[in-house]
Amino acid sequence: MNYPDTQVGTPVPVSPAFSAQYKSVLGVTTGPKSSWEKTGCIGKTDWALTYDDGPSPNTPMVLAELAKHNYKSTFFVVGSQVKKYPEILLQAYQAGMEIGVHTWTHPFLTHLTNEQIVSEIMYTFHIIKDVLGIDCRYVRAPYGDTNDRVRGVIQALGFVLIRWNRDTDDALTNGKSVVAKFDAFMNQTVFGTISLEHDLNLSTAQQTPYGMNKLAKSPYTERTISQCTGEAAYGRKEPFPSNTSLSQTTVSAQTAIQTSASSIPSTISSLPRVSTTKSADKRMQYPLFGLAILLFTI
Numbered sequence: 001m002n003y004p005d006t007q008v009g010t011p012v013p014v015s016p017a018f019s020a021q022y023k024s025v026l027g028v029t030t031g032p033k034s035s036w037e038k039t040g041c042i043g044k045t046d047w048a049l050t051y052d053d054g055p056s057p058n059t060p061m062v063l064a065e066l067a068k069h070n071y072k073s074t075f076f077v078v079g080s081q082v083k084k085y086p087e088i089l090l091q092a093y094q095a096g097m098e099i100g101v102h103t104w105t106h107p108f109l110t111h112l113t114n115e116q117i118v119s120e121i122m123y124t125f126h127i128i129k130d131v132l133g134i135d136c137r138y139v140r141a142p143y144g145d146t147n148d149r150v151r152g153v154i155q156a157l158g159f160v161l162i163r164w165n166r167d168t169d170d171a172l173t174n175g176k177s178v179v180a181k182f183d184a185f186m187n188q189t190v191f192g193t194i195s196l197e198h199d200l201n202l203s204t205a206q207q208t209p210y211g212m213n214k215l216a217k218s219p220y221t222e223r224t225i226s227q228c229t230g231e232a233a234y235g236r237k238e239p240f241p242s243n244t245s246l247s248q249t250t251v252s253a254q255t256a257i258q259t260s261a262s263s264i265p266s267t268i269s270s271l272p273r274v275s276t277t278k279s280a281d282k283r284m285q286y287p288l289f290g291l292a293i294l295l296f297t298i
């Protein structure tokens with residue numbers, strides 16, 4: 001598959017092939033209510049650390065800290081970043097991390113057409129599959145920006161949406177809030193947690209040990225998202241034909257059985273490589289209206 005060069009900030013061009021393949025999805029106008037979106041862990045003492053917006057040159061620093069504690073966490077990756085750093089995605093997966101989809105260019109999904117959403121999600125799904133040989137089932141919407149239509153489209157494609165219930169706010173503070181947030185988390189009532197951080201962010205990566213040490217001394221047990229929700233991370237199945245109702249598609253997506261991760265395919269060598277220099281990526285630029293949405297929704 002030829003992957004677009006489109007980077008974060010500009011929606012990926014619509015793929016005519018995806019639009020034809022998922023014609024039934026293009027007509028979706030609504031979907032399940034917000035309660036359908038998974039926001040926390042089932043187990044009260046479970047804690048799923050999640051990292052978004054990578055892979056990036058800072059990701060290995062996070063992986064090294066996780067390895068010290070033998071923690072397995074979940075990374076929601078951006079397709080255009082995977083195209084730049086496939087070897088870092090591979091490193092995370094081989095270290096036992098779970099991988100999910102976080103779109104190709106990190107747009108506000110509620111601002112896109114169904115065709116654009118399909119291309120954002122499916123390009124990312126396929127490049128992950130090319131690199132790792134897995135069929136991701138979990139999707140996280142950039143900025144948590146969803147509505148009934150976006151949820152309906154993503155569900156009809158056969159994915160499960162994952163949100164969070166504890167935000168370190170590192171995206172808003174360039175990582176400066178991570179320490180104070182983990183201190184605050186530990187003083188709150190214990191409940192099943194999905195926390196949000198960004199491995200694109202150098203400061204977040206540098207502060208990873210603090211959160212790790214806090215968790216190690218807490219009543220919480222580190223979990224991946226699949227352990228946290230009790231549903232398989234991989235094994236997405238293609239949607240049924242267009243005459244299948246959305247509710248039937250829902251059942252299909254939620255009962256998909258995990259397939260074993262295959263060996264790393266040779267296609268990784270065909271993906272473009274960019275040397276992992278020491279220079280940190282510029283953090284993704286979150287538009288002001290994005291901040292407003294975050295403040296209203298979190």
Ligand SMILES: [Zn+2]
Pocket residue numbers: 052053102106142143
């Ligand atoms: Zn993000």
